[in-house]
Amino acid sequence: MVNGMGVNVKPKPFMSANAGGAASAMDFSSAPHSDPAHDASSHAVLRKKTTDAIESRAFRQGYQLNSLGQDDLLALRASVDAQLSKQGAAGQSRAVEYEWTPASGGATRKASTRVAYGARPHAAPVRYSGPAPGRRTPSAAARRDDVPPRPRLVAGPNIQVFSARINAPSAAPPDIGWGAGPSGPSVGKAYASKPSAQTEFSKRYRAGDLPVAVDHNGAKPQIRWFVKLDRVDFDYYLPLFFDGLRETRFPESLLAVQGVQHLVEFGGKRCAKLMPQVREAPIACCPVCAHGDTCSLARTATCHAQSASSG
Amino acid sequence: MPALKAGLQTRDDVIMPVVMHAIQHLLHHVPQCGLKLVPYYRAVLPSLAMYVNREPAQSPYDDAEAGTARLDEQKSINTVVANTLQIIAQTGGKGNFKHIKRYLPTYEFVN
Numbered sequence: 001m002v003n004g005m006g007v008n009v010k011p012k013p014f015m016s017a018n019a020g021g022a023a024s025a026m027d028f029s030s031a032p033h034s035d036p037a038h039d040a041s042s043h044a045v046l047r048k049k050t051t052d053a054i055e056s057r058a059f060r061q062g063y064q065l066n067s068l069g070q071d072d073l074l075a076l077r078a079s080v081d082a083q084l085s086k087q088g089a090a091g092q093s094r095a096v097e098y099e100w101t102p103a104s105g106g107a108t109r110k111a112s113t114r115v116a117y118g119a120r121p122h123a124a125p126v127r128y129s130g131p132a133p134g135r136r137t138p139s140a141a142a143r144r145d146d147v148p149p150r151p152r153l154v155a156g157p158n159i160q161v162f163s164a165r166i167n168a169p170s171a172a173p174p175d176i177g178w179g180a181g182p183s184g185p186s187v188g189k190a191y192a193s194k195p196s197a198q199t200e201f202s203k204r205y206r207a208g209d210l211p212v213a214v215d216h217n218g219a220k221p222q223i224r225w226f227v228k229l230d231r232v233d234f235d236y237y238l239p240l241f242f243d244g245l246r247e248t249r250f251p252e253s254l255l256a257v258q259g260v261q262h263l264v265e266f267g268g269k270r271c272a273k274l275m276p277q278v279r280e281a282p283i284a285c286c287p288v289c290a291h292g293d294t295c296s297l298a299r300t301a302t303c304h305a306q307s308a309s310s311g
Numbered sequence: 312m313p314a315l316k317a318g319l320q321t322r323d324d325v326i327m328p329v330v331m332h333a334i335q336h337l338l339h340h341v342p343q344c345g346l347k348l349v350p351y352y353r354a355v356l357p358s359l360a361m362y363v364n365r366e367p368a369q370s371p372y373d374d375a376e377a378g379t380a381r382l383d384e385q386k387s388i389n390t391v392v393a394n395t396l397q398i399i400a401q402t403g404g405k406g407n408f409k410h411i412k413r414y415l416p417t418y419e420f421v422n
Contacts, residue, residue: 193323242314245330246321253329260333264340271341 050080201244202252210237212255223258229266238263238271316351319358327362328388331395338398345402349410355399356414362392363415 204210211232215224225232241263244256264271318330334355338345348355396418400411411418 194321196317196321196326239314242333243317245314245333246318246326248323248325257329257333261336264333264337268341269343271337272343272347 047077047081047084050084196246199243199246199252201240201256202247202249204240205244205252205255210240210255212259214251214254221254223255223262225262229262232263234263234267234270238267316354316358319355322358322361324388327358328391331359331391335395335398338402342402345399345407346404348399349403349407352407352410352414356411359392359396360415362388363396363418 211226212223215222241256241259244252247253247256315330318326400408
């Protein structure tokens with residue numbers, strides 16, 4: 001790149017010396033302001049870094065961006081953009097000083113974001129106050145005299161409008177089941193129906209692992225077993241079908257209910273494995289009743305309960 | 312057993328009668344399971360206790376149709392719960408009434 005003096009000058013990258021701090025990000029004195037082509041090419045970079053510096057400055061001054069609001073941030077960015085475009089069109093650098101007051105009503109502290117770049121001692125600072133320049137839509141606050149007009153921006157080539165709703169209305173309260181009328185007293189949360197996740201039965205059925213299918217040939221849909229029931233692994237399928245009782249959708253609910261009925265009617269004593277045995281009691285023989293080691297009830301709490309009640 | 316407990320803890324008007332009917336079916340066809348159910352009363356009975364003798368929260372006279380429907384639903388659930396408790400008490404053995412009274416203090420069983 002050749003400047004007017006005819007000396008080949010390698011342009012310095014912007015903010016090459018800063019360490020990421022916001023204060024040093026304001027310093028653009030090393031930028032070659034006399035070259036309009038360079039300004040035009042790095043305009044986007046300059047704008048990006050300037051807005052980043054403004055945001056970080058706002059953070060350091062104690063303002064959260066959420067409390068500022070997107071409109072305020074957009075006003076800042078738009079003002080920076082307008083000044084930059086003006087500066088790029090004029091082809092000269094000016095010391096620009098912003099004084100900006102957040103339009104949010106909740107902010108009591110005055111936010112004075114001073115951005116000075118390309119500062120020269122002889123350049124007169126331009127104070128900017130009030131709403132950002134740019135296209136505006138009239139708002140209700142603009143018609144009032146005591147409230148300064150809130151800048152509202154629309155999407156443009158250099159402006160990105162965020163559709164963030166700070167105070168979004170909350171969702172409707174969930175329905176907690178029967179007994180809770182619209183005018184009646186509220187029912188405790190213990191009675192609320194708790195939605196269950198997808199059951200293992202449903203997963204296995206969707207994967208095609210169950211030996212049953214729905215038989216639509218009759219007047220009412222029934223289930224049909226692919227294998228004989230004496231070949232069914234009760235240890236695996238019986239808890240699975242009992243787990244499927246929680247399903248309310250059609251294929252799984254029908255399969256679970258009728259499958260449990262068939263398995264229970266056919267299985268008989270094999271269904272007793274549904275109730276897992278309690279771990280072996282610390283005393284193998286019940287001291288109260290006459291059950292000994294040979295009694296299977298001695299290993300459960302049932303024996304002690306029965307013996308305590310009978311004895 | 313974890314499946315039954317999970318089904319009863321859904322507190323759902325549709326799921327709970329289904330699970331209770333399954334328990335009745337199991338105890339009717341496999342009475343040996345009644346004894347094995349005794350250590351698990353702690354998992355089953357609190358869920359049933361919430362529906363025993365429970366009155367509808369809203370008077371049926373406020374809204375006749377909706378109140379009546381709710382009352383019918385309540386009565387149906389109460390009936391299913393009472394039948395399930397009766398079968399559990401019948402098949403649970405000799406000493407299980409004390410355990411049922413532990414979780415249902417107002418429960419009376421007439422054999």
